[in-house]
Amino acid sequence: MTSTDAQVVQLSPSWSQALRAAVDGEVRFDDGSRAVYAVDSSNYRQPPLAVVAPSSVDDAVAAVAVCARYGVPVVSRGGGTSLAGQTTNAAVVIDWTKYCHRLVSVDVEARTCVVEPGIALDDLNRQLADHDLMYGPKPATHRTCTIGGMIGNNSCGSTAQAYGKTVDNLVRLEILTYDGLRMWVGPTSDQEYAEIVAAGGRRAEIYATLRELRDRHLALIRTRYPTIPRRVSGYNLDSLLPENHFDLACALVGSEGTLVTVLQAELTLVEVPKAKSMVVLGYHDIAAAGDAVPAILPHEPWQLEGLDQVLVQLEKQAGLAHGATKELPRGGGWLMIQFAGADTDEADAKAQGLIEALEGTEHEPQVKFYDDPAKEDELVEVREAGLGATAHPIGQHDNWPGWEDSAVPPERLGDYLRDLRELLTEFGYAEDETSLYGHFGQGCIHCRIPFELRTADGIAHFRAYIERAADLVVSYGGSLSGEHGDGRARGELLPKMFGADVVALFGTVKTLFDPDDRMNPGKVVAPQPLDGQLRLGPAYSHAEPSTYFSYPEDKGRFSTAVLRCVGIGTCRNSVSDEQVMCPSYMVTREEEHSTRGRARLLFEMLRGDVITDGWRSTEVRDALDLCLACKGCKTDCPVNVDMATYKAEFLAHHYRGRLRPRAHYSMGWLPALTRPASLLAPLVNLITGIGPVATGLKRLGGIAPERDLPVFAGQTFASWWRSHRPPPVQATRGPVLLWPDTFTNHFHPGIAQAAVRVLTHAGFEVRVPTRPVCCGLTWVSTGQLGIARRVLGRTLRVLRDEIRAGTPVVGLEPSCTAMFRADGPELLGGDEDMRRLSKQTVTLAELLRQRAPDWQPPQLNVNALVQTHCHQHAIMGNGPDAELLAAAGVHGTDLKAGCCGLAGNFGFEQGHYEVSRAAGERVLLPRLRAADQRSVILADGFSCRTQIEQGDTTRRAVHLAELLAAGLDRTEIGRYPEHAISRRPRRPFGTRRGTSTTTTKGTPPS
Template sequence: MSNSSLVLLPSSHARARDQFPGADELEKELRKKVRGEVRFDPASKALYATDASNYRQVPIGLVLPLDEEDVVAAVAVCRAFDAPILSRGAGTSLAGQGCNFAVVLDFSKYMNRISAVDPVARTVHVQPGAILDRVREAAEQFHLTFAPDPATHSRCTIGGMIGNNSCGVHALMGGKTVDNILSLDLLLYDGTRMTVGPTSAAELEQQIAAGGRTGEIYTTLKQLATSYAEQVRARFPKIARRVSGYNLDELLPESNFNVARALVGSEGTCAIILGATLQLVHSPQFRTLMGIGFEDIFIAADNVPTLLEHHPIGLEGMDGLLLDAMRRKQKSADDLALLPSGEGFLIVEFGGATQAEANRKAQELAAAVAVLPQPPSVRIYTSAEASRIWHIRESGLAATVFVPGKGTGWEGWDDSAVDPKQLGSYLRSIYALMQEFRYTSPMYGHFGEGCVHMRHNFDLETEAGILSFRHFLDRATEITLAHGGSLSGEHGDGQARGALLPKMFGPELMEAFRAFKRLWDPTNKMNPGKLIDAHEPHEDLRLGADYKPLKPKTHFALLEDNGSFASANLRCVGVGACRKTDAGSMCPSFMATGEEMHSTRGRAHLLWELMQGEVLEGGWKNKQVKESLDLCLSCKACKSECPVSVDMATYKSEFLSHHYEGRLRPLSHYAFGRIDVWARLASFAPGIVNAINNAPVIGRTMQSLLHIHHKRSFPRFSKPFTREKQSKSGAGTEVFLWADTFNNYFHPPTMRAAHQVLTEAGFKVVLPSQHLCCGRPLYDFGMLDTAKKYLLKVLDALSPQLAKGTPIVVLEPSCATVFRDELTNLLPHDDRALKLREQTFLLSEFLVKYAPEYRPPSLTGKIVVHGHCHHRATMGMNDEMTLLRATGSQVTLLDSGCCGMAGPFGFEKDKFDISQKLAERVLLPAVRNASQETRIVSDGFSCCEQVMQNTGARPLHLAEVLAQTSNTSGNDHVESGNLP
């Protein structure tokens, strides 16, 4: 399409209500024949309507097959109804190949088996839904690895990697996915099953002689290879990162007529992958990472060929704009300080048989760059520092997606590649083009192989902006081809670059590509409209000139998202970090269920779709959206672990507030949401209330009314600390000790210990003179009008302290986050709210900042720490760990994620099993395996309840540890009345 003929094309909204003829009958037949899951409901369609690209196409329906037989059955039904099919893994594709108006086969939930690694042959056979990191973990037992490792390695599937021909950092060491595939087990749309791989001349003739559909395929492949060999040799770029187009070069004699590798990168447009045999490579067990800082990214790129002469196993580039984006988002601030000075950075990794060998290689490179005309700055990292540097690099894509004050960076010209010798010139040319179009983007990527990632501030919401975006793609294509490059160097063509391929390959090779596609898929039912004869890159946009989301009035200000609930959820661009299951806290409900609907991404997509009103109807009253949010534990982990800071706890609270407008809420909402009221009343006769709660008949009746699981017991009320006669306070600087509902009314020893610690540190401790509550449980149920009243009461009561700048110490992390987070989001224009946010500290933060001379007591033994989710997400654990380590104990911080209790969540009948599953992932086994002398530390009341109600042990709050004397050990000081 020439620039002069460019016109605006239909967006996704124009097609969102497309219906497949016979969809109801198709669904019924699939349900009869498939033993796995079949979903044609609106929420499932909404969840799979987009991937990590700019595109949106609402699918016909979804199938989650249990095994190969299910896939065969599903394809047979689709064939009978003439329905198109899309194979999908983790849904992190960036070029639009992961969404289509088709029946989606999601292999990630069930078909993820990994067979035993063969360490001699260095192979492993996997199903398409196998997660890359799980494969790598299995291989590392034999000092082997699967070389390609994209930044999404914690959740991307092998099937998706094969479809896209994924690469990653260590493709420099072991090649792209195509270079590491031995064979593929295939299912074609017509039902043919094949296993393909390298084919000798004799084997080729045998396959042809066999006749039938298989013989036809091999006959035609041979004809294609013969007819187009010279075109392939002449027009395919001679670079490591040519990912665009079909791999016809793999059918040449010099490539052993490798049919499996010819299909790698075909993006599901030719065949369905049922299994793959992977080639593993040696994994260097000793590695050294170094950072090299140049004046700018262009000079850094100029020096890549020199660095490659030293044979690194990884060579990545990043520019200063990428780091600026991370700083604006307050991501990895401490890690960024590890980078050397400069505005253009190369991250170089060496491997060796010994650590000394890897170190020597790094030192040799450092010596070599030291004699350059303009010597760069160099830093060689320890192994601990190296992991932090890799985290920066892996956060690159999402760090550039949404930047406060800058807006959204969109993919589109995302992963072009050139020869590393051309890299500096290429970047300068692209930068000049960006200036011409007034676009900005960080530049980063796999510089060792000339692959560059960018996300530009394209305007995809106006006709002029969309056409400008399309013009830019044409011009950028011309620059890339002038430098002998490939339009895609990693993420594939899909819809983003499919229509641009004729510029790169010319008409003859495009006809060869079409013939290749027709051979495998003659009826064009496999992911149609992608890669070959693709829809235009400015078509089917998720946004588009007709993008007009609902703009409801919200309780939360959402200032960073211009007050728009739709914009807040548009932050999620599908990178899928919430789908990891091995570490961190995000996303606990996905970790427990493996369901897209219960991931942060899934919820964000549903809420975004809700604002469109095209697939999901009913607005705030939509039951499927509520179902998705019901399993959100409001842990806030997504706000810190999600690279674009999707704040699902806030979105859930906002949704629930509107969902229940004008409706009577369940009794449990009032019971748990207003727990401070009931705790205050119970505090006048806690013994009687506890006895009633635990009486067999009354207790069971209350559990039934409140939908509490029978294995849960009610927390025990106590006389509040604020009614105790207080010990003498210090005479120094005044500090206000917040009496939160949980520690004051349920476990006053924590308050007592904090008062002691602060007094002994020399501070004058002031307590509230009236009942106050931050209202934390109210947010779990969306009771935001009441929450605002609570906050205004707090601000009125604390006015003297706020005016004087008195530090306010909060012991319960979830209460501290109300003052640090929800408060200013609900009351953004109240100056007192801003002061309270700035004056609120956890005990550890306060002691580190205001009592630098404070020394914790000397303790022996071990301390095992479970960090509350809000503590980790909003404040971080550094100060807490600093104080605990200063006791002299051996301190371990568990990577235990969410404890699973999350306030009322873990008490509810229908959520008990998930709560237990999350607790058993790391936390409870760690508690059970700890010795009697080991101190278990957790500052969250809910976390302590989870541990107590499952093990009988009560963890200590930091305040209780610091209040101990040196001869006190373990948890033996806990009163038996506090045990369940």
């Protein structure tokens, strides 16, 4: 127990009851919530005392009031992406993001807006887009970082080249002091100051004390603050200077929640650039690129970013922005420069002006010019992917923050880069392990380093390096932090940068606002040591569990896998226009329902001091319960966390030797249950169509009462194949094995029949397994991994001859195809036949594009709305599908709806319907209701088609195979043969839709 914990317990045992009584929102003391919020994106860990999700700004005020009454410390938290440890503390964490995320007002003429602190930057800018306005600073975590967090950190990002830091884009703040003073603050004229002081009271005390401090130490404040673009460290006492209008709002920016609680913010907005052009300059190395920066700055770039060869190589290895890295000019270090203009001509002219100015100079580079917005976005992603690429280099040590954002005067950048590289080498950090990249136009360098943070010697080495690096940057007149703030990582080092006398002024300000050190204690003033309370540390120890999956990307260790998350928070995106993950977070806005939150719970489960019951943990089980196992995170997460696999692993251990939920038996054993049911399909369909019977069956099987039971086909595909298989032909392209997955075989056999038609026309000899086979998917998704292994093993024996002959296996159901491509090899690690099968399994589009590139598909000339299955998005991708559709004259529009919400067994399980339906209602179902009735709805996944059919859209979705076969048969689009239409399941007599109940933390917020 920390000293802060002890103080709270001694003060009063009733403070928790008082907090619950005062707050209308959510107040949590459970171990699961404390574990989820124990870390941010930094090296540090401190489990909080409680977590509060206030329902409104006023609710947060009530929470702080209770904390003040009992002397309980408080820390505000935005997106939780801090790299310096600002948002970890033994305190009450206020998480603003679930409810307090409103855009309160917009003044288009004045170009200002008022927001609540929990609004994410991208969400804000989406809402401002109709006014052609945006908030200027844009950190790499723009999808999920919040305005409150940006104010706390004084965040910057790449666009700070044009717009400056958060402190430069602020009008006013509404703040709350720990002792209850609530007020708006901003620039203060002499007249306003006099009126405030004359009114007396606490507000007058704050203003008068700050004015006196400023006047007494004018020279100190003016001379000790580096005059560089990226000084983020320390309190902004320079904002109190007369020439800065005694701006208390700006003085509080970057104070990391140590002085006040920010309730609302009035922001300055800028016009969205009408056009942008990009120039990429290649240099011999990254230091030479740094040398060129001063010659580029007079051209007023909109962004000026730098990246080195190490970063590019790491991104190639990790498969991040791979296509864009090929676009770089020759070199070992690059400057990525964007220019903005009123139109393309103006932006292009600025870019060409720079190119011409550099010709023949000592800084003449290799040059590539771009004015294609899509290409530019890809190149920007190269830079923004830096943190993910450098965190877990393949085959190397993990890299950590700690010295990741130092900043120097841009005119001295090249020399600083050389000295920094020399220091890294001196401490044994090899050049190929540490990338130097960042916001070069403002002299800010990002770097993750392979610190050893689990041994006493390693931690001592870590401290020694940080202290030397601090001395180095100060010798250049730079800042310890140029973007991420001080937090735990650099607070202890502030005397090196500012001197003891200025740091003493920080203490005076802290005492004025927070005399008892209850606001995020241990940061900035009286800071905790930079090598204390590490997330790992020399005491970190746990038994490595034996696992079912092999975790080949994580050295075969589950403990390494759950440390893969570095907290970037991309999984906390509230929209799905760019990614599939994380559908449950998009619905609930709950940290524990994000991929990041679940990864942290699994880490805490292994650590064992907050979550103490290991695999039996109900906290971990409940957090994973709403994981849809969509696998979106496997691709969308910058560090490729695979929560679907971790969930299956956990469920296998959690229920080992115990009774499972009923849905694990009904849905997990679905392949086995469908075989006898299909033999009596008409009778089964008749029985399940009787309302009371259907209700009873759903209750018995743990199936959501709101769901319609799927209708069995009158004849399975396997049965049809035995009697209708095409006669042997001279196949020009050789044999293929068509995989008869459970869903296609028993429910939608017309899809497989259509695939036979297409494959035969394309010149393939179609084969189908002669014995029942299964990929084991449903057993994996329900965590019955021992059975899944046996099922897969049997399938490999059945297919052995085809596998060893190299016959391609064509999957029609994306989730089953992904099972062979990804989960199977990890579940049967080392099995050579499984490895071969994973290499030979292809989608229909992959086969036709790769093995029959000269095949001419039928010309359909239709519009199609495409719902990409989440497993296809994560494992196979849909590039070949898009190519094939284009070749067939299909004008395909990707719905970009993310996961449909049904996700295999998830949407059928009791207690999941509300979240499942809400996920579908976010984008997919509304888009389909509004779609042109003449457009084809294309969805290869059984889950996607079922969600569409049961989603009150009146639409039917078809498979790619059906669409192509209809063209081959010259069938009018929309008039498919009966077997090719996915019929809308009828509602059993006597049933009606109801509402399911979920826990508070699983309920979508209003």
